[in-house]
Amino acid sequence: MLFFLAEGFRVIAIDRRGHGRSDQVSEGHDMDHYAADVSAVVEHLDLHNAVHVGHSTGGGQVARYVARYGQPQGRVAKAVLISAVPPLMVKTEQNPGGTPIEVLTVSAKRCGEPRPVLSRRRLWPVLWLQS
Numbered sequence: 001m002l003f004f005l006a007e008g009f010r011v012i013a014i015d016r017r018g019h020g021r022s023d024q025v026s027e028g029h030d031m032d033h034y035a036a037d038v039s040a041v042v043e044h045l046d047l048h049n050a051v052h053v054g055h056s057t058g059g060g061q062v063a064r065y066v067a068r069y070g071q072p073q074g075r076v077a078k079a080v081l082i083s084a085v086p087p088l089m090v091k092t093e094q095n096p097g098g099t100p101i102e103v104l105t106v107s108a109k110r111c112g113e114p115r116p117v118l119s120r121r122r123l124w125p126v127l128w129l130q131s
Contacts, residue, residue, distance in 0.1 A: 014041055016061065035064040042075050049077040059084020 001011045015022040016034055038061060042050065052070075054062035059081035070076035091098035 012041070012045070012047075014038060016058070031060055031064040032068075034061040035068050038062075038065045039069040042069070048074050050075060051078045051080065052076055053080040053082070054084060055082040057085050060086050 001013060005011050014037070017023060017025055017028055017037060034057075038052075052062045052065065054060070062079050062081060063084065063086065066076050066079045070079070091100050
């Protein structure tokens with residue numbers, strides 16, 4: 001973001017609900033609410049032709065925002081999704097190409113299991129500087 005600021009662009013960083021300085025709420029942690037939050041900021045600031053950039057979950061948030069609120073109001077010029085988590089990952093009738101819920105359930109359970117250390121050797125070169 002600092003690069004774009006230095007180049008003269010207006011940069012607006014939104015703290016997603018429950019993150020940073022936003023309200024610590026216990027509900028509304030889904031893409032629909034995140035997109036509605038972005039829409040509220042965009043409307044409040046009366047932004048038009050903005051470039052929306054999202055990384056990880058923020059990429060999914062941008063995708064949902066653009067799909068629901070971006071056009072035809074002219075609010076979005078471009079959307080940049082970096083290593084984005086799509087808004088809908090689970091296989092459903094509406095999303096037949098998604099991941100079966102069983103796979104996600106097993107993955108979630110395994111996240112808490114201890115894992116053996118595969119290797120302790122360095123996988124990258126080390127540069128030693130001598131004076």
